[in-house]
Amino acid sequence: MDLLVIGSGAREHTIARALQQSSTVATVYCLPGNPGMQLDGIQTVAIEMTDFAAMIAFAQAKKVAYTIVGPEQPLVAGVVDAFQDAGLAIFGPRKAAAALEGSKTFAKEIMAAAHVPTAAYQTYQTVQAALAALDDVRYPVVIKADGLAAGKGVVIAQNDVSARQTVQAFFEQGVPQLLIEDYLEGEEFSLMALVANNRVYPLPVAQDHKRAFDGDRGPNTGGMGAYCPVPQISDQCVAEAVTTILEPIVATMAERQIPFTGVLYAGLIATQYGVKVIEFNVRFGDPETQVVLPRMTGDWAQVFAQLLKGQIPTLQWQSSGITLGVVVASDGYPTQSTTPFVLPTLQQFAKRNSTFSFASVAEQANQLVSAGGRLYTACYSAETLDQASQQVYRDLAQLALPTTFYRQDIGFRTQVK
Structure with a gap:
């Protein structure tokens, strides 16, 4: 079968690569994708994510079995509604349910109705x-x-x-409008779950590093690195989060006639008073996806097919080891953009042991160049965090450019007592 992934970042590169590893998949298209995806033979499609009519026409012409949506913008804009109205299979929440990420006040209202613990807040217009x-x-x-x-x-x-x-x-x-809310102290972690037919299938937890610089300093970013699993978050803590947060949210959405299907991402914090919600997203996290998806030993293409058919997905996970991902960004990120500069060739990336998922890159005169922001994520799986870290940072040092930066301490919180 042929499949379509909507998006252009490292998250979508990771999803497309995972789908392509299935023996049942012939071609994975990524729309619009990026030139770095050529490293894995993913077919990119020059259609903008805002052009629903062209996207639907492409999916119909290629007879894709189903579509996976990566980023939040098309979900909030109603891409799932449009595809389903055209009779196409697509995995993600409809527009009304995507408001869980699109509107922080809506998310707070749903949390209150579901009795889900979160920070106290007020809204101001x-x-x-x-x-x-x-x-x-x-x-x-x-x-x-x-x-x-x-x-x-x-x-x-x-x-x-x-x-x-x-x-x-x-x-x-x-x-x-904006929200002013209490600051919560504790250990943050990301819990993503596949949701279909009002059932929740949690994935292993990851921990993101949102601040730009080492030691959690600097401005917030889209995420500078992640690792999975998170040893300092117990299985009991995760189970509590599923039963007191994810399942009540899905049930409350269903009760309000806004059923949720897709990936439910909970940004959580383990406080001395229990697990609380920092935020909800309605899609795979980035960079968490880059470290969570490789932990699955089964067939991702079949997992999504099962969910879309209303079946229980077959999810099998590595029982040991850890996967580490480090994001490389252009200097100035996240506040300033830089002039495009030439990146190493795809052949140079392919020689490294780490797996590279590309994001904000473009092609000029047959060269891979930067397009500002987060450029790529380097990932490696090993038995210990130290082993994974040594390999990733060795590979990044060999590809280093003076106009890029990356955090040198991804995973440091596993050592914090």
């Missing part, structure tokens, strides 16, 4: 109201822009000056 509220908060405080922000719509303000600057900046950017 004007800069004056938000600034007035800062007179009564305890620092640090979390300020969130309501709506999609590519992982950069959250600021942890340590003091009043920072908080007021953040509020002003968000409203100047045209944010319709």
